[in-house]
Amino acid sequence: MSAHLKQDEPDTRNLLDDMVQGIIGKPLARPDGLGKVTGTAPYAAEYPIADCLEGVLVTAPFTKGTITGIHKDSVLSMPGVVAVIDDKRLTARAAQGGAGEAPAQPAREVGYFGQPIALVVAESFEQARDAAKHLTFEYRAENVADVPLDPEKTDAEPQDGATRQGDLAQAMSTAAHSVDVTYTTEGHSSAAMEPHAAIAQWDGNSLTVHASLQMPNYNISELADALDLGEDQVRLIARYVGGGFGSKLGISEEAVAASIAAMELERPVRVVLSRQQVFQTIMRRSETSQRFRLAADENGRLTGFGHEARVSQLPGEHFAEPVLQSSEFLYGGENRVLQLEVARIHRMTAGSVRAPGEAVGMPALESAMDMLAEEVGIDPVELRLHNIPECHPVNGLPYSSRKLAECLEQGAEAFGWDHGPRKPRQRREGEWWIGTGMASAARVHNIAEARARVTLKPDGTALVETDMTDIGTGTYSIVGQVAGEMLGLPMDRVLVDLGDTDSPRGPGSGGSWGASSVCSAVFVACEDMRATLAKKAGVSVEDLKLKDGGVIGGASLVELLDGEELSVEGHYEPGAVEDDFTASGYGAFFAQVRVNRFTGETRVDRMLGAYGFGRVLNAKTARSQCLGGIVWSIGAALTEALLFDPVDGHIANCDLAEYHVPVNRDVPDLEVIMVEERDPAASPIQAKGVGELGMCGGAAAIGNAIYNACGARVLGFPMTPDRVIATMPE
Ligand code: MOS
DSSP, rough: EEEEEESOOOOOOOOOHHOOOTTTTTOOOOHHHHHTTTTTOOGGOOOOOOEEEEEEEEOOOOSSSSEEEEHHHHHHSSEEEEEEOGGGGGOOOOOSOOOOOOSSOOOTTETTTEEEEEEEEEESHHHHHHHHHHHHHEEEOOGGSSOOOOOOOOOOOEEEEEEEESOOOHHHOOSSSEEEEEEEEOOBBBOOOOEEEEEEESSSSSSEEOOOSSSSSHHHHHHHHHHHHHHHHEEEEEOOOOOOOOTTOOOOHHHOOOOHHHHHHSOOEEEEOHHHHHIIIIIOOOOOOEEEEEEEEETOEEEEEEEHHHHHOOOTTOOOOOOTTTTTTOOOOSEEEEEEEEOOOOOSSOOOOSSHHHHHHHHHHHHHHHHHHHHHHHHHHHHHHHHHHHSSSSTTOOOSOOHHHHOOOOOHHTOOOOOOOOSSSEEETTTEEEEEEEEEEEEEEEOOEEEEEEEEEEOEEEEOOSSSSSSSHEEEEHHHHHHHHTTTTGGGEEEEEOOOOOSSOOSOOOTTTTHHHHHHHHHHHHEEEEEHHHHHSSOOOGGGOOEEEEETTTBBBHHHHHHEEEEEEEEEETHHHHHHHHHHEEEEEEEEEEETTOOOOOEEEEEEEEEOOEEEEEEEEHHHHHHHHHHHHHHHEEEEEEETTTTTBTTTTTTTTTTTOOOGOOOOEEEEEEEEOOOOOTOOTOOOTTTTTGTTHHHHHHHHHHHHHHOOOOOOSSSSSHHHHHHHHO
């Protein structure tokens, strides 16, 4: 049985609210939690597979050039070494492009420091690592001084899709108040806890790969394509993923290399990247420079809005960090210029990292807005409230549900925001200046096609199967909650089976579309199933009240099923509703920081995020997502930056000691407010994405608080002590 929904209209039925099981939205614990904290949930590299060989990648120690010879003999006689694989398909990944695209850099041509050139395979990991260190090869490397490495010193191509409306230059010159400022952000690493890892097994006809992936539904075609196999010859398993943050959206080198080796050697092969390889080989977030031109009338109403940005990418790759994404629709201003351009440089592939686009676009925009509030002389919260448009400022589309004003107001209230006049350097405790700042949050709502199979067993339990992943986000919980709510089952009677491509294709985890997409597929299946159950129970589906495994005051599911199994594959597709509305999650950040007047060090004292992202499916896992987003904001504001060595192009801080993501000591009291909302245009379950919203703008609240504390207006993230000190007034 199957059920299909292509959503062309908003779904205003509030069906999930009419159910009576009472688990949807509840802060239920994760079914996968115990296994994870006790170490019994297997991650990709941890499957005990007999007779497994170990592979270690050898990567290019230079930025651009050609590998002219690999001397396999240099290591083949070393203890335990089985093979050196130097197949050109080792780099057959198009990191952000679609499956089937040619690799940007064929293996013999090296285009970035850390690009894989060979895989050394041995009986033990130590033997493979030792041999990988000793493998000799010859290459011609170009002089780094002649290789484009700095996006600001390279020509850039304008991207299609620019917005030009009215006359921004004119609006700027006649504005009562204006800001023209350029902000920069540095490259980021996704920095997921679990390194990229894969174990490949080949049985002569089909390939099974345990891997750490966000999107098996898509990765299966990428891998099949890279290896010239049919999709029906490939099975991917990713039941537990220790974070991806974008770096596991596409198939990457460890999975391709392990597969090639397993097929060639006819033994299972495991490849786990070192932390340094994860940093240097997989991908980065582009650095950006973003110019804002904001023109406003006496009251702070925007009359002109300009956002022009430069990002970088490796030659041949398609992705361009979409920093303009929320600028398109967040604020008004009838005279508009939005333009993105890409500089081609030889740093590794730029890809999606934690909220691609808004993660760095929103902090820059919200910093410029803080400057505008100061120019106009109004409260920064008021400035945002004054500039919420009636409809999309360019295409005129209505917004779907939008809780930006509520987030700004409720957030300000809960934080204790002082709406009075603002001036820097009003409060000092010893050597610490103390200040507050705020910013709006926005992250576009994405939704994707998804399938999930729901099976009601004769014993009255349910099984949900899809190849969707849980990358730490709470998918196991929310999928079970939607099915349990619809079918009247407590959570312990719903089993959720994720991350196996033998199951129906899910949407994958990325772009914050996972929850609304996969849960819509589950919802579609359960709606269909409810119709069948209503018929069996002899009531209309509207009157079917299912709770705790049966009809309230009537037959149990076991009785209704009468020994039969009921199975429905739900298939959800976004439809016309996507084109009829501007859909986004919204929020507001408030931060208090202290800045050391002698060292420029910033500590965040407290921080609050208020968010509206449609229906909350699980209050605990959603809140955790928001908390995580605020933590990312602290990293983006203060510490996270990839540092590229100008001498050879390598990443100087390619580990978690030197690339500093916030740790406990950096994270103060955080408060999260989730504003009640249903968004019928976003999905049939009225939910939007939340995974990334939590960080989209947060760094600006911290940066604006730094300015309010000490008067240093730093025009680049991260706001490290050296930058703060250099900008701090006498
Ligand atoms: Mo996300 S950075 O789209 O996994």
